[in-house]
Every structure is written in C-alpha cells, then in structure tokens.
Amino acid sequence: MHAQHAVPRSCAQRAVDRRRHHRVRLPLLGRYMLASRHEYPGQSVDISPGGLSLMTPVRGLVGERIVIYLEHLGRIEGQIVRHTEIGLALSISATIRKREKLAAQLTWLANHQGLGLPEDRRHERIVPRHSAVTVMIPARGEAAGRLIDVSLTGAGLSLAERPPLGTVITLGKTPGRVVRHFEGGIAVEFLLPLSPDDFGEGVVL
Numbered sequence: 001m002h003a004q005h006a007v008p009r010s011c012a013q014r015a016v017d018r019r020r021h022h023r024v025r026l027p028l029l030g031r032y033m034l035a036s037r038h039e040y041p042g043q044s045v046d047i048s049p050g051g052l053s054l055m056t057p058v059r060g061l062v063g064e065r066i067v068i069y070l071e072h073l074g075r076i077e078g079q080i081v082r083h084t085e086i087g088l089a090l091s092i093s094a095t096i097r098k099r100e101k102l103a104a105q106l107t108w109l110a111n112h113q114g115l116g117l118p119e120d121r122r123h124e125r126i127v128p129r130h131s132a133v134t135v136m137i138p139a140r141g142e143a144a145g146r147l148i149d150v151s152l153t154g155a156g157l158s159l160a161e162r163p164p165l166g167t168v169i170t171l172g173k174t175p176g177r178v179v180r181h182f183e184g185g186i187a188v189e190f191l192l193p194l195s196p197d198d199f200g201e202g203v204v205l
Contacts, residue, residue, distance in 0.1 A: 172205035
C-alpha cells in the first residue's frame with residue numbers, strides 16, 4: 001500500500017495567502033445583515049481577500065455571522081472577529097475562487113477609480129437649496145454654518161470656527177468627522193453615508 005503524500009497547495013492558494021493581509025482602503029457604500037436578520041447601512045473602511053473593516057451603527061456580537069452587500073463587490077459573507085472604534089472587523093468566508101475574484105476586483109477598483117484617497121470625489125457633489133445648517137460642536141455648542149456642497153459621504157461647510165481635524169460634529173442631524181480645513185471652512189466626512197433615496201438638491205441634513 002502506497003503512503004499518501006500531501007497535495008501541494010495550488011499557486012492560487014499561495015497567492016491568496018500572500019495577499020490575505022494586504023488591505024486596500026476602499027470606502028464603499030452598502031448594507032449588512034446580522035443573525036437577527038435586521039439590516040443596517042454601512043460603509044467599508046478597508047478590505048482584503050480575507051477580511052474587511054466596516055463602519056457601522058450597530059456592531060453585532062463577536063463570532064456572529066454577517067452578510068454584507070457592497071457596491072461594486074456584491075454579496076460578502078463572514079464572521080465578526082472584533083469591534084473597532086467606528087464599527088467592526090470581520091473575516092470573509094469564501095472559496096479560493098471567490099477570494100481570487102475578490103482580489104482581482106480590489107486591484108481593479110484601487111487602480112482605476114482612485115478610491116480611498118483623502119479627497120474621494122467618486123460621489124456626485126451637489127449644491128443644496130437649503131444651505132443654512134446648525135452645527136453642534138462638542139464643548140462649544142451650536143454654531144451657524146452654510147453648506148457649500150454635499151455628497152453621499154460628506155460635505156464642504158463654510159464655518160467661522162474650524163474644529164480640530166478628527167473632531168466629530170453634527171450637521172443638522174447628521175454626524176460627521178472633520179477631515180480637512182480650508183480658508184473659511186471645513187470638509188466633513190459623514191460617519192454613515194446618506195441614503196441615495198433622499199439625496200438631491202432638496203436634501204436636508
């Protein structure tokens with residue numbers, strides 16, 4: 001009886017292993033469903049063929065199964081492995097072929113769409129009809145601001161005072177983080193993207 005020999009791993013498997021921890025910063029809009037079958041909006045922070053970090057309003061439980069639908073990538077299944085300051089991180093459950101396809105998609109998106117840059121302009125920016133907005137600044141209270149432009153993921157704001165970068169403020173009812181200063185105002189990235197159904201010149205934050 002011949003001894004059984006271990007089957008060498010395929011080149012595809014080795015390639016996946018090498019790329020497993022190479023994360024690409026890709027802020028993609030989407031939705032996710034927890035084991036309770038409740039759905040919530042979310043946005044990816046970074047992704048690799050083996051896992052991703054997701055900005056979420058509800059974190060779920062470590063070890064819980066999660067199903068995510070992301071623009072450009074479609075359905076992704078996985079398991080929550082830890083909580084982060086802004087959401088959760090998960091390991092992706094997929095076949096070798098699925099991981100290879102995901103790796104190719106991530107490479108294409110990173111190279112062709114310039115996603116993940118500080119000035120991510122992939123979403124249309126509009127000038128809202130209602131530009132006046134009340135801004136709540138921690139430890140300082142309310143301030144009057146004027147919206148310069150708005151996208152699904154952020155806004156340019158004319159504001160007399162400029163909170164430090166990283167400060168979480170609220171525009172109307174929409175929380176966001178200060179990501180850039182410019183003369184006479186600030187740029188804000190929303191903590192969660194706006195709903196495309198509500199987006200338009202009549203949008204109210």
